[in-house]
Amino acid sequence: AAIHRPRDHRLWYQSDTVNVMAMTLRVDEELDRALTELAELEGTSKQEVIRRAVLEKHASSSHRARVQDAAERMLDRWGDVLDRLGKA
Secondary structure: OOOOOOOOHHHHHHOOOOOOOOOOOOOOHHHHHHHHHHHHHHOOOHHHHHHHHHHHHHHHHHHHHHHHHHHHHHHHHHHHHHHHHHHO
16 A cells, blocks of 8 residues: 655655644642542543543533523523513
């Protein structure tokens, strides 16, 4: 099989490279203990525990914002009807 190389042949060596950002996270003893316990329970690394937690929080926040937006749109459209039903 032929190797696909980008048009710019100077960058051919980067065609299958995954860009990863390195980061240092400082934690106190309590957080380190919690991370260690979670990593052992889940059979994964501390980094993966943190990664999952951040992604879950992001998804939760995103979902909450979508629900809030939908509720506001429904209140704008049906608020008067709901108000009248509540008084009936």
